Amino acid sequence: xxxxxxxxxxxxxPVGSPLSLECTVEGTSNPNLYWYRQAAGxxxxxxxxxxxxxxxxSEVPQNLSASRPQDRQFILSSKKLLLSDSGFYLCAxxxxxxxxxxxxxxxxxxxxx
Amino acid sequence: SQQGEEDPQALxxxxxxxxxxxxxxxxxxxxxxxYRQNSGRGLVHLILIRSNEREKHSGRLxxxxxxxxxxxxxxxxxxxxxxxxxxxxxTDRQAGTALIFGKGTTLSVSx
Numbered sequence: 080x081x082x083x084x085x086x087x088x089x090x091x092x093p094v095g096s097p098l099s100l101e102c103t104v105e106g107t108s109n110p111n112l113y114w115y116r117q118a119a120g121x122x123x124x125x126x127x128x129x130x131x132x133x134x135x136x137s138e139v140p141q142n143l144s145a146s147r148p149q150d151r152q153f154i155l156s157s158k159k160l161l162l163s164d165s166g167f168y169l170c171a172x173x174x175x176x177x178x179x180x181x182x183x184x185x186x187x188x189x190x191x192x
Numbered sequence: 193s194q195q196g197e198e199d200p201q202a203l204x205x206x207x208x209x210x211x212x213x214x215x216x217x218x219x220x221x222x223x224x225x226x227y228r229q230n231s232g233r234g235l236v237h238l239i240l241i242r243s244n245e246r247e248k249h250s251g252r253l254x255x256x257x258x259x260x261x262x263x264x265x266x267x268x269x270x271x272x273x274x275x276x277x278x279x280x281x282x283t284d285r286q287a288g289t290a291l292i293f294g295k296g297t298t299l300s301v302s303x
Contacts, residue, residue: 125290138290179225181237
């Protein structure tokens, strides 16, 4: 069965500090991978998606970046965090349903102070 | 950009009542999906309805789709306290593309 691990679960960081969030996927190979951000009381905003190792597409301009060093690993980074980067970050991949359903990880709660 | 817009934004009902949430979208779609999110957790897929379908059932869930009005509804029958969560609709324009989510409806079911 599919499993997505996200690390860390929660993070509190000062403005201007770097960021690295990790997502690893099990139970599937060569998946499309997605990073979403959910601000408080808002819906999900797609940040990045990747169709393979080293292939990253950015959906919105921002101070975040993503990398995919391995097939089942997706990393979200920033060199200098902003207050507006606070939110709930979710990693997702296609589920096995075949209808473009997405399977989500447990998320990382980031608070930038 | 967000394509789906759910309403109401918040809904409070008693156990046993039915809950209806609506979703409107702007462009043509391949399919429409509904997801549930418990507080502080990831999203869980509930049901998918294809653009050529009008109604679909899964347990206590009933989803309708009206492509002429670009709208969908999610009905949860005989609600339970455990149904308390946020519900999101999501659309995609083509198979295999990224989903676009609405802002969600927060459902509170009290016992």
